[in-house]
Amino acid sequence: MRHLLSAGDLSRDEAIQILDTAEELLNVASRPIKKLPTLRGRTVVNLFYEDSTRTRISFEAAAKRLSADVINFSAKGSSVSKGESLKDTALTLQAMGADAVVIRHHLSGAPHRLASSGWMHGAIVNAGDGTHEHPTQALLDAFTMRRHLGDLTDRRITIVGDVLHSRVARSNALLLSTLGAEVTLVAPPTLLPVGVEKWPVHTTYDLDSALHKADAVMMLRVQAERMQNAYFPSAREYSRRYGLDARRMGMLPDHAIVMHPGPMNRGMEISAEVADSVRSVIVEQVTNGVAVRMAVLYLLLSGSNESDPIPESLV
Amino acid sequence: MSAYLIRNANILGEQVADILVRDGVIESIGSALAADDATVVEAKGLIALPGLVDIHTHLREPGREDAETVLTGSQAAARGGYTAVFAMANTEPVADTAGVVEQVWRLGKEAGYVDVQPVGAVTVGLAGERLAELGAMADSAAQVRVFSDDGKCVHDAVLMRRALEYVKAFGGVIAQHAQEPRLTEGAQMNEGELSGILGLTGWPAVAEEAIIARDVLLTAHVDSRLHVCHLSTKGSVDIVRQAKVRGVNVTAEVTPHHLLLTDELARSYNPIFKVNPPLRTAEDVEAVRAGLADGTIDVVGTDHAPHPMEDKECEWSSAAFGMLGLEEALGVVQLTMVDTGNLTWAGVADRMSFTPAKIGRLADQGRPLVAGEPANICLYDPDAARTVDPYASASKSRNNPYADRELPGAVVATFLRGVPTVLDGKLQEISA
Numbered sequence A: 001m002r003h004l005l006s007a008g009d010l011s012r013d014e015a016i017q018i019l020d021t022a023e024e025l026l027n028v029a030s031r032p033i034k035k036l037p038t039l040r041g042r043t044v045v046n047l048f049y050e051d052s053t054r055t056r057i058s059f060e061a062a063a064k065r066l067s068a069d070v071i072n073f074s075a076k077g078s079s080v081s082k083g084e085s086l087k088d089t090a091l092t093l094q095a096m097g098a099d100a101v102v103i104r105h106h107l108s109g110a111p112h113r114l115a116s117s118g119w120m121h122g123a124i125v126n127a128g129d130g131t132h133e134h135p136t137q138a139l140l141d142a143f144t145m146r147r148h149l150g151d152l153t154d155r156r157i158t159i160v161g162d163v164l165h166s167r168v169a170r171s172n173a174l175l176l177s178t179l180g181a182e183v184t185l186v187a188p189p190t191l192l193p194v195g196v197e198k199w200p201v202h203t204t205y206d207l208d209s210a211l212h213k214a215d216a217v218m219m220l221r222v223q224a225e226r227m228q229n230a231y232f233p234s235a236r237e238y239s240r241r242y243g244l245d246a247r248r249m250g251m252l253p254d255h256a257i258v259m260h261p262g263p264m265n266r267g268m269e270i271s272a273e274v275a276d277s278v279r280s281v282i283v284e285q286v287t288n289g290v291a292v293r294m295a296v297l298y299l300l301l302s303g304s305n306e307s308d309p310i311p312e313s314l315v
Numbered sequence B: 001m002s003a004y005l006i007r008n009a010n011i012l013g014e015q016v017a018d019i020l021v022r023d024g025v026i027e028s029i030g031s032a033l034a035a036d037d038a039t040v041v042e043a044k045g046l047i048a049l050p051g052l053v054d055i056h057t058h059l060r061e062p063g064r065e066d067a068e069t070v071l072t073g074s075q076a077a078a079r080g081g082y083t084a085v086f087a088m089a090n091t092e093p094v095a096d097t098a099g100v101v102e103q104v105w106r107l108g109k110e111a112g113y114v115d116v117q118p119v120g121a122v123t124v125g126l127a128g129e130r131l132a133e134l135g136a137m138a139d140s141a142a143q144v145r146v147f148s149d150d151g152k153c154v155h156d157a158v159l160m161r162r163a164l165e166y167v168k169a170f171g172g173v174i175a176q177h178a179q180e181p182r183l184t185e186g187a188q189m190n191e192g193e194l195s196g197i198l199g200l201t202g203w204p205a206v207a208e209e210a211i212i213a214r215d216v217l218l219t220a221h222v223d224s225r226l227h228v229c230h231l232s233t234k235g236s237v238d239i240v241r242q243a244k245v246r247g248v249n250v251t252a253e254v255t256p257h258h259l260l261l262t263d264e265l266a267r268s269y270n271p272i273f274k275v276n277p278p279l280r281t282a283e284d285v286e287a288v289r290a291g292l293a294d295g296t297i298d299v300v301g302t303d304h305a306p307h308p309m310e311d312k313e314c315e316w317s318s319a320a321f322g323m324l325g326l327e328e329a330l331g332v333v334q335l336t337m338v339d340t341g342n343l344t345w346a347g348v349a350d351r352m353s354f355t356p357a358k359i360g361r362l363a364d365q366g367r368p369l370v371a372g373e374p375a376n377i378c379l380y381d382p383d384a385a386r387t388v389d390p391y392a393s394a395s396k397s398r399n400n401p402y403a404d405r406e407l408p409g410a411v412v413a414t415f416l417r418g419v420p421t422v423l424d425g426k427l428q429e430i431s432a
């Protein structure tokens, strides 16, 4: 693994290696001294073209716990906002000696451009690009599911909402099917991408039918502005047909968990009652995010891909 | 004016003969011709084609001389075997007045590498709101006959109907960039399985096909003449095929890139492959090849669209649409149409010279290679091979989608009315 651009690039073994490594690193996070010296002297740049305080802080904490030097390069207050090109920014980062660049961008494929253009040589981590992918979110979601459900083989995961515009849905669909889970996407027909029938997933337009056997249900954020483009008639109708409320939560098996990548629109895709219920693992997702991102940075930067998960002496 | 004796050329791949060129015309064609005063051009193994005519070129001048000029674009055309190009109207200012089309036409004359025939805008400023002075452009020195808002679609049905009607007065044709604007808002690539996976907004085939279907019906209704620019989908081929069966006066064009490249190239997110209409699926590529072979698609038009480097060295969605093509068109057509048995060299002459000249009403271009005709000739070596180097180009721009690809063939010489613009594969100095 040289970069992490798409969840679809991960083999089953690579994905499991990341999740296992994250498991060990989670123990570090719970110790009084949370730092490992593993990436001392390495530089990780957080290159954020899009505001996402939670993702940036998560990566920053992950890099710092591995003792890396962290540079935050945000579109706001830097030359990026004055229109510097991606290429010039990449050349600058190369000159600064960036070993890894964590990039968040509002345009799909920007991380691929950094990785394949030859403008810079560091490892690229996709921290969310446009409506394309968000692989570390999928990894932390899988990590969270695994902690509750065990091995994900043949587990049924229902993902509900604006799949068309969701990078979280894309990455989850790819990663979960790699891990052997059975994924069902639920959305109104307008919010499913053309060609979704060729994805390794099931799809349905009927949420109720996808709940009674689900081991986990993941609600995607839906922006109310989508109705201006006629994707659905009104927020109320969307919420009625595709929102997760107490009635629908009651249809889930007892062991099933409820997830949301955040930020939530309470009252739109998820009711407050569900978001705050005992089934909800939404807060836990945030904690696990740091461990998963530590694992990704560790595996990308600490030498060979076959390295032992974490040297005994450090754990 | 000097004379040239072209020896042993394979004329349209049908007959090996000598061609004697003098005073801008083909003086005679025959075996073992002799002329003491003529420069001999040995053409054994070379195909002789009529000078190619590109019905769809963007020369960018006036306004974007950083990307291309009439001179550099003309030189690229000559290197591609062309002797005439139609220069699209989406310049700055837009070619929507007699003044601007005459300026472009004059710049073409001064450059002297190809006949530069301006295309006039259909609507003022390509804004799609009111008709440009089509008659004034037709009556100008440039004698405009092809009108197009290319880059934009004349999507208003009433405006399209009126334009089709109005140009009947002077034998004009409306060349439509078929793109339903609402269905393609923010569109980045072909809509299909891949756009869904890549998270790039899709440009659905139906947005092209719906406009072509409507325009075919309008054209029949007002009994006018329609040319469909850069047709790119299987469905579009079917619509044009049916329209022709019904006798509608419609012609259609396909680009070299739509004959060869597919949407799979978008996987790289490298905007060198971003173009409008977008690269389509392998099935569409098959369909446009079949359409060009059976004459449903009448011509190959390059849609040569130069862009400065910075407009391509960026994120896919920030990048400009468009790719070069003048210097690669013939090689791509050989690869996709001739070497595959879809088209003979005579067929290539028809699709790349005779018919585009006819559609655009160019009297002394696209003429047969016989005595008495203007000496517009392309000599082409089909057995050569090359790896495309974007820097070995006369164009000012480098947005070449064929970079590092193997293409067959090489243009060895191009004659414009008896004057070699390219000789031994090299661009010649023109003393205009």
Ligand SMILES: [Zn+2]
Pocket: B150, B151, B152, B177, B229, B230, B276, B277
């Ligand atoms: Zn066009």
